[in-house]
Amino acid sequence: MFDMISHPFDDDKLKEECGIFGVWGAEGSAALAALGLHALQHRGQEAAGITSYDGKTFHSHRAMGHVAGNFDRDEVIRELPGEAAIGHVRYSTTGASALRNVQPLFAELSTGGFAVAHNGNISNAAHVRRELNRRGSIFQSTSDTEVIIHLVATSTYRPLLDRVIDALKQVEGAYSLVMLTNEGLIACRDPLGIRPLVLGRRDDAYILASETVALDVVGATYLRQIEPGEMVVINEKGLRSLRPFQTLRPRPCIFEHVYFSRPDSLLDGLSVYQVRKNIGAQLAIESPVDADVVIPVPDSGNPAAIGYAQQSGLPFELGIIRSHYVGRTFIQPGDAIRNLGVKLKHNANRPVIQGKRIVLIDDSIVRGTTSVKIVQMMREAGAAEVHMRVASPPTRHSCFYGVDTPERAKLLAAQMDVQRMRDYIKVDSLAFLSINGLYKALGEDMRVEETPQYCDACFTGEYPTRLTDYEEAAADDQLVLLAERAS
Ligand SMILES: O=P(O)(O)OC[C@H]1O[C@H](OP(=O)(O)OP(=O)(O)O)[C@H](O)[C@@H]1O
Numbered sequence: 001m002f003d004m005i006s007h008p009f010d011d012d013k014l015k016e017e018c019g020i021f022g023v024w025g026a027e028g029s030a031a032l033a034a035l036g037l038h039a040l041q042h043r044g045q046e047a048a049g050i051t052s053y054d055g056k057t058f059h060s061h062r063a064m065g066h067v068a069g070n071f072d073r074d075e076v077i078r079e080l081p082g083e084a085a086i087g088h089v090r091y092s093t094t095g096a097s098a099l100r101n102v103q104p105l106f107a108e109l110s111t112g113g114f115a116v117a118h119n120g121n122i123s124n125a126a127h128v129r130r131e132l133n134r135r136g137s138i139f140q141s142t143s144d145t146e147v148i149i150h151l152v153a154t155s156t157y158r159p160l161l162d163r164v165i166d167a168l169k170q171v172e173g174a175y176s177l178v179m180l181t182n183e184g185l186i187a188c189r190d191p192l193g194i195r196p197l198v199l200g201r202r203d204d205a206y207i208l209a210s211e212t213v214a215l216d217v218v219g220a221t222y223l224r225q226i227e228p229g230e231m232v233v234i235n236e237k238g239l240r241s242l243r244p245f246q247t248l249r250p251r252p253c254i255f256e257h258v259y260f261s262r263p264d265s266l267l268d269g270l271s272v273y274q275v276r277k278n279i280g281a282q283l284a285i286e287s288p289v290d291a292d293v294v295i296p297v298p299d300s301g302n303p304a305a306i307g308y309a310q311q312s313g314l315p316f317e318l319g320i321i322r323s324h325y326v327g328r329t330f331i332q333p334g335d336a337i338r339n340l341g342v343k344l345k346h347n348a349n350r351p352v353i354q355g356k357r358i359v360l361i362d363d364s365i366v367r368g369t370t371s372v373k374i375v376q377m378m379r380e381a382g383a384a385e386v387h388m389r390v391a392s393p394p395t396r397h398s399c400f401y402g403v404d405t406p407e408r409a410k411l412l413a414a415q416m417d418v419q420r421m422r423d424y425i426k427v428d429s430l431a432f433l434s435i436n437g438l439y440k441a442l443g444e445d446m447r448v449e450e451t452p453q454y455c456d457a458c459f460t461g462e463y464p465t466r467l468t469d470y471e472e473a474a475a476d477d478q479l480v481l482l483a484e485r486a487s
């Protein structure tokens with residue numbers, strides 16, 4: 001059966017985003033890409049792919065599943081020769097989780113081979129696709145990313161770089177991209193820089209990656225981030241930086257700091273780990289509790305809990321142990337499996353909990369599945385009181401920029417106020433970090449209301465770009481509703 005073009009809003013799975021990696025000028029580029037992608041595995045666990053270029057021919061291997069298991073065999077790496085490669089780990093946001101949507105996507109264009117790996121989500125992809133279809137484009141996938149290839153293919157400009165720029169000027173939303181072509185490795189961040197992308201150096205090679213942790217793993221030195229709206233072209237002549245888009249005030253995703261990025265990465269020059277500790281400290285200032293012990297909900301709650309404990313002076317204990325053999329619960333499809341997943345994943349460390357008044361720290365509450373289970377587990381382990389402190393503001397809105405949040409109706413904080421959430425999760429008290437507290441933890445004085453420094457739409461509902469597909473779908477629904485009422 002063919003998969004439908006899905007939209008983040010239609011989907012009840014909450015997935016994360018993607019990781020991208022690029023290398024130019026290194027022997028064994030595919031092996032480096034495999035290592036880099038392995039370090040980015042937390043960003044996408046549905047599928048992985050690598051495309052290499054040996055100066056004449058492009059070679060691709062794409063598969064469903066993890067990097068290890070697909071790219072840990074010599075015979076696979078041997079079939080990806082060349083000194084240049086790009087790679088991708090995927091959580092789908094538009095288009096089903098199926099092999100034909102696995103990236104890098106590749107096409108033979110009039111200019112030569114063109115491979116692209118994308119982190120983000122194009123918020124007018126369906127609109128652009130309809131237009132391209134009308135003009136005769138034949139799509140091979142249902143992924144939003146493919147519109148970029150068709151826009152490059154059908155551009156009226158001749159030079160490849162101009163075609164790419166022309167294509168990107170027609171898309172809206174979030175895109176960090178690495179593109180492998182016969183003219184070099186092209187990388188780019190959307191004008192708002194919603195998704196991250198960093199540049200590194202390893203001997204004579206240039207490396208691009210979603211996060212600095214991938215540079216560490218391949219032994220590269222971090223040079224700098226690719227700036228919002230910047231495009232770099234890397235080839236035998238070296239690295240050239242271009243600013244092809246209208247300059248806008250950057251709006252990087254604030255949730256990268258809260259949850260997505262690995263704590264050992266640097267984001268915009270800031271240590272993710274340190275920011276998460278600052279968040280915890282800020283939370284302790286805003287919402288102190290009279291309790292005996294601070295317990296993180298591992299893994300993502302750990303740094304914030306350390307910050308909370310240090311600020312409050314309460315002891316920090318590992319009261320919940322996380323199995324290393326279960327992936328992120330976000331990704332499990334279907335509520336029944338997801339519920340089981342939470343149980344499999346966490347277990348109470350009873351001696352630390354029994355008879356204690358505990359403060360649980362988690363980074364976020366999305367559906368509430370994790371919190372409900374964990375609190376029940378803490379009570380069963382004999383906790384005297386269970387207080388919960390959340391290291392982000394309530395998640396009330398869906399993301400359209402590369403994070404596959406569930407429809408709004410499934411976001412706990414979209415349905416209930418904090419008081420009702422407290423009763424639902426069955427905690428003695430519940431508090432969330434304030435939005436200004438989050439900005440403070442990032443080193444800002446406060447959120448600048450007229451021109452916010454970050455994208456924080458999942459907390460505030462203020463989306464920094466147009467959402468053409470969403471608006472058109474909503475208008476269609478409205479028409480159907482009106483027609484139904486009229487009939
Ligand atoms: O309210 P929910 O819908 O349950 O989602 C929120 C939970 O999901 C995430 O953790 P996850 O288990 O995905 O990954 P982690 O191990 O990296 O913390 C997040 O850190 C919360 O713990």
Ligand SMILES: NC(=O)CC[C@H](N)C(=O)O
Nearest residue numbers: 017018092093094119120
């Ligand atoms: N999460 C992402 O960044 C996904 C990239 C792209 N939108 C896809 O669905 O493949």
Ligand code: SF4
Nearest residue numbers: 253255399455457458
């Ligand atoms: S809506 Fe939230 S998760 Fe999505 S890009 Fe903005 S801050 Fe990040």
Ligand SMILES: [Mg+2]
Nearest residue numbers: 298299300301
């Ligand atoms: Mg978690």
